[in-house]
Amino acid sequence: MLETMLHAVGDKKPAMDALLELAAADPRSSTSKDPNPLLTMPTDHLVDKIPPFIRYxxxxxxxSAFMVLALLENPEAAEKTRKLLLSKTKDSSITLQKEMGKLIKGKLESELKAVRLILDHLAK
Structure with missing residues (x-):
């Protein structure tokens, strides 16, 4: 959410106010019928929306690679995300995993940290 808010165009105040309102809700009052959104991850919806853009x-x-890393680390979205990263995109004849490997080749260890962490997860 932070990355989205940092890079969103337009008036961010209404969205920020809504997020702050969620943060102010007592998480102990969360129930299965009325869950606190900060205690649940909407990743199952997000991972279904990003396939056309995952290469980007x-x-x-x-x-934004950190967002993909978060999806890969979340048990609810990990398998779908893993499949996306191990598949070929319509823009390429090689998998995203191989493209990420080429991207980090020759770069300093401190560069492209999220991409390196994604590759570590895929190697497991």
Whole structure:
């Protein structure tokens, strides 16, 4: 959410106010019928929406690779995300995993940290 808010265009105040309102809700009052949104991850919806753009997220926009890493680390979205990263995109004849490997080759260890962490997860 932070990355989205940092890079969103337009008036961010209404969205920020809504997020702050959620943060102010007592998480102990969360129930299965009325869950606290901060205690649940909407990743199952997100991972279904990003396939057309996943190549961009992991290869062309360094900060958004952390979002993909978060999806890969979340048990609810890990398998779908893993499949996306191990598949070929319509833009390429090789897998995203191989493209990420090429991207980090020759770069300093401190560069492209999220991409390196994604590759570590895929190697497991």
């Amino acid at each position: 997220y992991v290869l062309e926009n360094g900060s």
